[in-house]
Amino acid sequence: xxxxxxxxxxxxxxxxxxxxxxxxxxxxxxxxxxxxxxxxxxxxxxxxxxxxxxxxxxxxxxxxxxxxxxxxxxxxxxxxxxxxxxxxxxxxxxxxxxxxxxxxxxxxxx
Numbered sequence: 001x002x003x004x005x006x007x008x009x010x011x012x013x014x015x016x017x018x019x020x021x022x023x024x025x026x027x028x029x030x031x032x033x034x035x036x037x038x039x040x041x042x043x044x045x046x047x048x049x050x051x052x053x054x055x056x057x058x059x060x061x062x063x064x065x066x067x068x069x070x071x072x073x074x075x076x077x078x079x080x081x082x083x084x085x086x087x088x089x090x091x092x093x094x095x096x097x098x099x100x101x102x103x104x105x106x107x108x109x110x
Contacts, residue, residue, distance in 0.1 A: 003030035056081045 006021045006029050021029070032038065046054070060077050067073040 001030060001032045003028040 006018050006026065008018045010016055010018065021027075044050075044054070059081055063077050063080060064073055067076065
């Protein structure tokens with residue numbers, strides 16, 4: 001396997017692949033030569049944050065599969081895993097629900 005730092009020529013008014021790679025966390029490019037000794041060590045070799053995102057995506061998929069065509073599914077996903085991407089149409093509702101829950105839990109008992 002050969003890895004190298006991303007270094008490309010930058011032409012004016014052209015796509016800057018080097019900047020894009022660095023923005024997306026890709027610090028090296030490379031290739032693997034075909035060889036009989038090559039073996040895949042693991043199907044997923046990620047950082048700890050990748051493991052968390054993977055678990056969140058699994059939860060999100062299960063909620064959306066369990067609530068097909070429900071307009072409130074995005075809000076439930078947003079409240080469960082803490083993201084508003086699935087609740088694009090319901091972002092205001094999700095924020096209001098979150099604020100309401102926080103206000104309710106912050107109130108002292110009578």
